[in-house]
Amino acid sequence: MPWWSWPLVLLMAALLAAEVHMGYPGLRSWLPYVLLLPLAVALLIWAGRVRxxxxxxxxxxxxxxxxxxxxxxxxxxxxxxxxxxxxxxxxxxxxxxxxxxxxxxxxxxxxxxxxxxxxxxxxxxxxxxxxxxxxxxxxx
Structure with a gap:
């Protein structure tokens, strides 16, 4: 993956986590970030793995x-x-x-x-x- 896709994908994951955090106030505040940011990193690594x-x-x-x-x-x-x-x-x-x-x-x-x-x-x-x-x- 190109280097510029990493900040974009991570920013999108952080924004999605913030929306989930704001939409479900009873949910632990850190849970969407802990789930979505590593998922975004895994997606980027998976997309660039072809040799x-x-x-x-x-x-x-x-x-x-x-x-x-x-x-x-x-x-x-x-x-x-x-x-x-x-x-x-x-x-x-x-x-x-x-x-x-x-x-x-x-x-x-x-x-x-x-x-x-x-x-x-x-x-x-x-x-x-x-x-x-x-x-x-x-x-x-």
Whole structure:
């Protein structure tokens, strides 16, 4: 998650806790804050937990992992960096319905990874990553 989302989400949680506190005067005054602020932190951590990495798989072969999905590096074809308008096009009008997409709006660039496995119905992956050049180098 981007740094600026943390103060916004925590402020929203604090305002919601204050409204609950004012709306239910018999309730312990600290209870909404104790419940909602840690819940907001947990939500922020959960939303930013997705990892994109290349490493050894269960069978020892190197694989690309994006969240819970994984793809053997041997099945990776052409890899392109998409930024700005090209990213909007890749995620909009040009998007194949069978493509795997891991899009995080707060991450700028993405990579489009062609899948060469004939048994895989997914034609390509579009994955947001902060360091697309490093990911491309790791896939080679």
């Amino acid at each position: 994109v990495e290349v490493g050894p798989g269960a069978d020892g072969e190197r694989e690309l992992r994006a969240g819970a999905a994984h793809l053997p590096v041997s099945a990776v074809g052409r890899v392109d960096v998409v930024r700005g308008e090209a990213k909007r096009e890749a995620l909009g009008p040009q998007l194949d319905p069978e493509a795997f997409v891991l899009h995080r709006p707060w991450v700028g660039p993405a990579v489009r990874i062609e899948v060469l496995d004939p048994d895989d119905p997914t034609p390509y992956w579009v994955v947001s990553t902060r360091r697309p050049e490093d990911l491309i180098a790791a896939l080679r």
